[in-house]
Amino acid sequence: MASSDPTVRSPRTLTNDMPGRATRTATGRLRVAVPSVAERVADELRLQLAEGALLPGARLTESTIAEDLGVSRNTVREAFAELASERLVVRHPNRGVFVASLEAGDVHDVYTVRRAIEVSALRAGGSPEDVAAVRAAVEEGKRAAAARDEEAAGTANQHFHGAIVALARSPRLNTIMAQVLAEMRLFFHKATVDAQFYQHYVPDNEEICLALESGELDRAADLLLAYLDRSEDNLGEVHGDAADAE
Amino acid sequence: MASSDPTVRSPRTLTNDMPGRATRTATGRLRVAVPSVAERVADELRLQLAEGALLPGARLTESTIAEDLGVSRNTVREAFAELASERLVVRHPNRGVFVASLEAGDVHDVYTVRRAIEVSALRAGGSPEDVAAVRAAVEEGKRAAAARDEEAAGTANQHFHGAIVALARSPRLNTIMAQVLAEMRLFFHKATVDAQFYQHYVPDNEEICLALESGELDRAADLLLAYLDRSEDNLGEVHGDAADAE
């Protein structure tokens, strides 16, 4: 068992260019909340996880990250708590935190969540603007496929499914979906998918979108359901590599 | 504006009777993980939230809780992070954390999540044992209704819906549902519901369960959907009281 290369980490420094969500103070004054240091650490780690700089199974040492980012160990700890609640990272008591690694069961579970959320959102329809967002994601996918850009095709596909959930205009469903997509991204870095993987989906997305636009919600939902089942099967085949992660 | 009574807190002391989930160490040895102090603090606060000892809008001061439970402020902070990720508590930067208070929009949102998750789980059916668990929750509700015990009727109802989600055997859906139910509990403490509220649902649950048991999954799903819509409407009427929370 190759103990895997040491945590590859780009020596990025911690900045504060983040937008900063608007909150309002007790007196009613509006205020642009500066993300706390812990949040910025979490954002930075999330970014590195999304980029694949931190691969599944890799260990995250508190002290290392603390000095690399120039923050206190306690702050890193708070960031870890946040990432753990998003399942991007797993805590092993007294052993440390490790980048989460989706096993076969996890993949199935993630798809179970997606089936529940996406189908429900799609079946309920949505406002014209929200439908337009779905359409935009479809076109984005077409362009990426035409350009043979699999990276772009992947993100376009995620935009498509994110837009479907957004139809429901539910903050909670949106955050759940965001977390699920983040988990999927983690998995894709582990098992690199062949180039034609995404291109295959473009016509499916097109068909679903057309059904949605013409108001055939039940048919759209059925198509999406079939799509998700097929997608899960495809991923199941890829999973052949030995899971050496912890 | 009555500044509301100061945080009512039972002077419970922090114990460690918790079950402790089983983990396995790197060498493969099995180990009963003792919940960390932060987790125990979170559990204790969760309990007080469920019991209604901490009402929506109440402020949780770090130092107060720290000395009450005999732990460090930093540890309380970690517990807060956990509760915040579950939406049981809201962080206002530089102002403190407050017990979450579900507004009208939140109630609708929670029901959107429930519609997605519960209907999906029900439509997929489930194993005989899992169906039996649903049946058990129905009978539990009948007994509670017969005894005019609205408290028991409420928990039985939550068991019923929890059992429905459990049909899917999805860890992620189960935790999502658990969080949603915890949020609902919060809301019920805020707006006390009349006694006949739950009893009304017993026959509905019975009918849904019968449909499930006889394999009429689509019909069961439709019944559940209608049930959830009605339930949301009922709660919408209750929400009339002025929201003085923060």
Place this chain on the structure above:
DNA sequence: AATCTACGGATTGTTCAACAATCCTTCGAT
């Protein structure tokens, strides 16, 4: 040779104390 045990280093879990930053309130001035 294989297994068990004890030791040692390293990392996590938790506490404590301090300080800056921010907020809310109160007081005072206009």
Place this chain on the structure above:
DNA sequence: ATCGAAGGATTGTTGAACAATCCGTAGATT
């Protein structure tokens, strides 16, 4: 009555310290 400035309180963050735990290794035992 409105506005602005000082004061007190709480949060956000740091740094250091220590106990608890784990892992690997070396040594002892069979």
